[in-house]
Amino acid sequence: MIVGLGMIGGSFAKALKERGLAELYAVDRREGELALGVSTGVIDYPAELSEQYIAQMDVIVLATPVRAMASVLADIKPYLAEHTLLTDVGSTKGSVVEAAVSVFGHMPANFIPGHPIAGAEKSGVLAANSQLFEKHMAIVTPVADSDPVLVDRLHRLWRAIGADVVSMDVEHHDHVLASSSHLPHLLAYTLVDALANSDRSQDVFKFAAGGFRDFTRIASSDPVMWRDVFLANKEATLATLDQFTARLADMREAIEQGDGASMFGVFTRAKSARDHFLRLLEQRTIAPQKDTSSVSVSVLPASVIKGEVSLPGDKSLSHIAITMAALSKGVSQLTNVCLDNGVRVTIQALRDMGVVIETLSDSSLRVHGVGLRGLRAPIAPINLHQSELSLHVLLPVLAGQPFQVSVTADDPLLNRVRKDVFDLLRSMGAELAFEREDCLPVKITPAVSKTLSFSLDGASQKLIVSAFMAGLFAEQGASLACAPQGVTQIEVLLQRFGVHVTRSETTVALASGELISADVEIVADMYSSAWMALLASLLPGSELVMTNLGLDARAFAFFALLKQIGADIEMPEKGVSGLYEGQVVVRFAELSAFQLSIEQTDQLRTLLPLLCVAAAYAKGQSRMDGIGCLPYYHEDRVLALVDAFGLVQVNAQIEAGCLRIDGSVPQGGELDCAGDQYLALAMLALGVRSKTVTQIEDCQTLLEEFSELDAQAKQLGLHCSVAQ
Numbered sequence: 001m002i003v004g005l006g007m008i009g010g011s012f013a014k015a016l017k018e019r020g021l022a023e024l025y026a027v028d029r030r031e032g033e034l035a036l037g038v039s040t041g042v043i044d045y046p047a048e049l050s051e052q053y054i055a056q057m058d059v060i061v062l063a064t065p066v067r068a069m070a071s072v073l074a075d076i077k078p079y080l081a082e083h084t085l086l087t088d089v090g091s092t093k094g095s096v097v098e099a100a101v102s103v104f105g106h107m108p109a110n111f112i113p114g115h116p117i118a119g120a121e122k123s124g125v126l127a128a129n130s131q132l133f134e135k136h137m138a139i140v141t142p143v144a145d146s147d148p149v150l151v152d153r154l155h156r157l158w159r160a161i162g163a164d165v166v167s168m169d170v171e172h173h174d175h176v177l178a179s180s181s182h183l184p185h186l187l188a189y190t191l192v193d194a195l196a197n198s199d200r201s202q203d204v205f206k207f208a209a210g211g212f213r214d215f216t217r218i219a220s221s222d223p224v225m226w227r228d229v230f231l232a233n234k235e236a237t238l239a240t241l242d243q244f245t246a247r248l249a250d251m252r253e254a255i256e257q258g259d260g261a262s263m264f265g266v267f268t269r270a271k272s273a274r275d276h277f278l279r280l281l282e283q284r285t286i287a288p289q290k291d292t293s294s295v296s297v298s299v300l301p302a303s304v305i306k307g308e309v310s311l312p313g314d315k316s317l318s319h320i321a322i323t324m325a326a327l328s329k330g331v332s333q334l335t336n337v338c339l340d341n342g343v344r345v346t347i348q349a350l351r352d353m354g355v356v357i358e359t360l361s362d363s364s365l366r367v368h369g370v371g372l373r374g375l376r377a378p379i380a381p382i383n384l385h386q387s388e389l390s391l392h393v394l395l396p397v398l399a400g401q402p403f404q405v406s407v408t409a410d411d412p413l414l415n416r417v418r419k420d421v422f423d424l425l426r427s428m429g430a431e432l433a434f435e436r437e438d439c440l441p442v443k444i445t446p447a448v449s450k451t452l453s454f455s456l457d458g459a460s461q462k463l464i465v466s467a468f469m470a471g472l473f474a475e476q477g478a479s480l481a482c483a484p485q486g487v488t489q490i491e492v493l494l495q496r497f498g499v500h501v502t503r504s505e506t507t508v509a510l511a512s513g514e515l516i517s518a519d520v521e522i523v524a525d526m527y528s529s530a531w532m533a534l535l536a537s538l539l540p541g542s543e544l545v546m547t548n549l550g551l552d553a554r555a556f557a558f559f560a561l562l563k564q565i566g567a568d569i570e571m572p573e574k575g576v577s578g579l580y581e582g583q584v585v586v587r588f589a590e591l592s593a594f595q596l597s598i599e600q601t602d603q604l605r606t607l608l609p610l611l612c613v614a615a616a617y618a619k620g621q622s623r624m625d626g627i628g629c630l631p632y633y634h635e636d637r638v639l640a641l642v643d644a645f646g647l648v649q650v651n652a653q654i655e656a657g658c659l660r661i662d663g664s665v666p667q668g669g670e671l672d673c674a675g676d677q678y679l680a681l682a683m684l685a686l687g688v689r690s691k692t693v694t695q696i697e698d699c700q701t702l703l704e705e706f707s708e709l710d711a712q713a714k715q716l717g718l719h720c721s722v723a724q
């Protein structure tokens with residue numbers, strides 16, 4: 001039974017009826033609506049709030065304006081059966097719970113409040129739309145006494161008509177909706193009314209176009225409904241209105257003072273926040289649900305790689321460069337930035353702390369730095385969503401700011417123990433408050449240590465990034481103990497922003513000071529460049545020129561090894577920065593087998609999947625020692641490849657931590673990369689010269705993370721196709 005057969009009640013009824021899910025009764029104080037409901041097929045029968053109807057209902061949905069609900073509940077109370085699921089669709093929830101408690105003396109276990117976050121500015125049953133709730137959120141706000149079976153039933157009911165359902169606390173609901181829905185309606189109504197009553201109202205409406213129409217659509221909504229909402233959600237609406245009024249006053253001041261920088265800051269932040277919001281909305285309401293495991297990539301044998309390529313920028317260096325630019329004094333221009341979802345999270349967090357970041361193109365940004373400790377305390381907790389790299393780059397930066405800050409994330413980043421990163425923050429002198437020890441969410445109270453001493457021995461690549469970022473905030477310098485190796489890409493990048501870095505045999509020292517802005521082109525992603533070089537080495541007739549490499553010792557060791565086993569590579573020169581920079585040319589050549597010591601296997605661990613593929617095509621038996629000593633995620637990749645080799649008839653086995661691969665021509669076949677993009681690239685390389693087609697399952701992440709690479713490889717001549 002629907003009580004209040006207007007736009008929302010009618011849409012709910014129509015959605016159920018069209019799916020053949022219910023026999024529908026409705027009650028409305030306007031009989032005309034009921035008659036229209038029956039004649040348009042939205043409901044089956046008109047009804048009344050009497051025992052005859054109420055006692056036999058499975059579900060009763062209150063869909064009147066919120067302030068009418070107390071009297072409807074009072075009419076229902078005498079006849080309400082315990083098994084009946086009683087719910088509502090009202091826009092406020094605290095007032096509805098209050099109404100129920102005042103009528104029943106307590107919150108009945110079978111009354112589960114709800115609220116669909118979908119609607120329109122129209123009212124009445126004729127505006128009913130059976131698709132209204134599809135791919136929209138529906139919020140359910142159970143209370144402590146709610147019957148869990150009925151809560152589950154309500155979730156299923158909303159899901160059955162296409163909604164995504166979440167449960168939420170009543171008070172939280174009213175605060176969130178006060179900002180996301182109630183305040184915008186108040187602004188739209190007030191703006192139209194103010195302009196309509198101004199001296200120039202005739203001209204204002206005559207010359208108003210898209211902007212005015214877009215902003216004020218919701219001022220056509222039902223006045224009774226909205227009067228009720230503001231009467232019912234007074235406190236939360238006043239709180240958000242006060243915050244907004246203060247921001248509006250700041251904006252007035254900026255206009256009065258001709259303060260273009262403040263305006264520009266607000267506008268760029270707002271634009272990017274809205275773009276981000278639209279992308280989220282698009283995923284939820286428009287894009288079909290992606291089946292992440294069903295995307296496969298097939299590669300056909302006998303392609304050739306020919307041409308010149310400038311590869312997409314490295315992800316982790318993109319995060320670091322944007323953050324460094326934000327922390328420096330002045331304006332930096334960054335090019336060849338990898339603007340993937342993770343990098344966007346870092347950008348959004350910095351914008352939330354007052355940094356103006358302009359997007360100039362798909363891969364270039366202009367960043368207006370605010371100084372090393374110049375970030376502004378964010379209004380809400382910083383949300384790292386699902387970005388591991390944002391977490392590793394930003395946590396130390398936040399610990400170095402002069403304000404307390406809360407940091408949260410989405411699954412799967414939430415509640416994962418990260419002792420290593422939080423120990424680093426403790427070494428900075430930061431105080432940390434957790435809900436669960438060493439897991440996000442965390443509240444960080446700023447660091448006080450003037451020095452930092454930290455060991456990078458055995459640290460993951462991401463923790464190394466964190467340690468370098470932490471080092472920036474040690475006023476009297478930072479000392480990072482590390483294994484002997486040449487200069488890394490991070491150090492070179494830091495130096496571009498004025499950081500003084502000195503490297504001895506076993507330590508890297510950072511001297512603190514203000515950072516200076518810089519124009520930086522992000523060098524190519526190491527794995528992509530190694531992959532491209534391998535493809536060109538494997539495919540007869542290939543000749544590839546890569547123009548934007550900046551190889552550190554590890555990456556150089558990979559290229560050097562390929563060359564040593566027969567690859568035709570014109571190597572890059574060591575530049576003043578200490579990196580091997582500039583152009584690399586790779587041509588086809590047959591490879592021969594190789595051996596890696598435990599130390600070499602460890603040094604090349606990130607690129608090991610590609611080396612395994614090189615070994616699969618090389619003449620003779622290759623040996624790699626120390627596989628069992630690798631961090632588990634690197635070892636897992638190797639194990640997965642060994643399984644894949646079995647499927648394409650390449651002989652590979654691991655014994656006592658030593659991997660042996662007999663080179664031959666792989667057969668081709670169906671492989672599964674288990675969603676790991678690095679494995680997927682290695683498997684693609686394995687397929688390029690095999691006897692038949694190689695199909696790699698579960699490539700969704702590969703296509704998201706390396707979208708440009710895929711296009712570039714195709715342009716250069718690789719024959720591959722994507723299938724859903």
Ligand SMILES: NC(=O)c1ccc[n+]([C@@H]2O[C@H](COP(=O)([O-])OP(=O)(O)OC[C@H]3O[C@@H](n4cnc5c(N)ncnc54)[C@H](O)[C@@H]3O)[C@@H](O)[C@H]2O)c1
Nearest residue numbers: 004006007008028029064065066068090091119120123124
């Ligand atoms: N309009 C939206 O976008 C939207 C979105 C989500 C939730 N809501 C909520 O849904 C509810 C209904 O909104 P709507 O947009 O469908 O309004 P509506 O005006 O289209 O429908 C409300 C209906 O309730 C009837 N009604 C009023 N008092 C009654 C009473 N005492 N007994 C029986 N019937 C009564 C009215 O005659 C009308 O037919 C409201 O609580 C509103 O807050 C609205």
Ligand SMILES: O=C(O)C(=O)C[C@]1(C(=O)O)C=C[C@H](O)C=C1
Nearest residue numbers: 091116117118119120121181218
């Ligand atoms: O789209 C509209 O017209 C709406 O106003 C829908 C809207 C909203 O503000 O988003 C209005 C009220 C709600 O309770 C839920 C949804």
